[in-house]
Amino acid sequence: MASVEECRAAIAKVSDRIMEVDEDRRRKHIVDRTVSVTASDLDTVFDMRLAMQGLVDVTERRAGDPAERAQVRLTASSDTLVDLAEDRLDFAKALLSGRVKLDASFGDMMRLRKLL
Secondary structure, three states: OOOHHHHHHHHHHHHHHHHHOOHHHHHHHOOOEEEEEEEHHHOEEEEEEEEOOEEEEEEEEEOOOOOOOOOEEEEEOHHHHHHHHOOOOOHHHHHHHOOEEEEOOHHHHHHHHHHO
């Protein structure tokens, strides 16, 4: 099981990867969205915003604590989150196998697919 710190580092790595994308492409595919990432085995939720600057304003809370519903919600084990960030696991395969649950509008899913 990965730690909260390892999950934070994974989120930072994904943010860095977003920032490596050409700015014109980011402008085309990124719409400011609230995002929550739940590490199910840690009972922890990371709340953040997806913006032109990557994943920003990252905070963490216990899964049961009240919060506004994010526009894009991802749930996975802590190890799965780290594996995705480290490119040891393909997101589509993880999604189809049930290791990752994604709750977002169809438009958001299509934009994210094109960006990542």
